[in-house]
Amino acid sequence: MRQDDEGPIAANAMDRVSWALRRAEWAVQALKEQRLRPLGMAAAQYSLLISVHTDPGLTGAELARRLNVTPQAVASLVARLEQRGHLERQPHPRHGHVQELHLTDAGRDALRQADAVIVEIEQRIAEKLGPEDSTRLTALLDQVADAVREA
Known part of the structure; x- marks a missing residue:
């Protein structure tokens, strides 16, 4: 017996809710990357x-906790955005060794442009689903998040 055949795998493994969520996320992320790229x-x-x-x-x-990435990944992103003038670090009012992050005016402008792209993507999804299914999908996804947090 080969090692990869040791345990049973359901025939519908790729039809599970978690895989449907992942496929949708891959598609949305790919489109976001494609559409945001011209904005740098x-x-x-x-x-x-x-x-x-x-x-x-x-x-x-x-940010690392919120975005579910490593602190090193956040540090790299912050450094790049700071070099572009989109972010600035400010000392925490009570903890001097902690740095808070704030958008600069250039960061707000860049975010406005990027958010317009994201809104277009979301409108495309909403148009495809229709208003009722779009609202229902959002509610269902919230329920999925709640169920997973409760697990």
């Missing part, structure tokens, strides 16, 4: 910028 931005940079916009003052460690 990657999807990961957009995610970081929108997170800092939503919660100004996040630290690198907080």
Whole structure:
């Protein structure tokens, strides 16, 4: 018996909810990368910028947890965005050794342009699904997230 044949694998393994979620995420991420590339931005940079916009003052460690990436990955992204003038570090008001991240004016401009691209992608999805299914999908995905957190 070969090692990869030791345990049973369900015939419908690729039809599971988790794989459907992953296929959808791959498709969305690929389109985001393609559409953001002309702006000189990657999807990961957009995610970081929108997170800092939503919660100004996040630290690198907080961003790593939020984006589900390593602190080293965040540090690399932050360094690139800081070099472009999109982010600035400011000392934490109570913990001087901690650096908070804030968008610069250039960062807000870059984020506006990138967000317009993301809105177009989301509109494309919503048009394909229709308003009722789009709303329902969002609610179902929230339920999936809740179920996984409860596990």
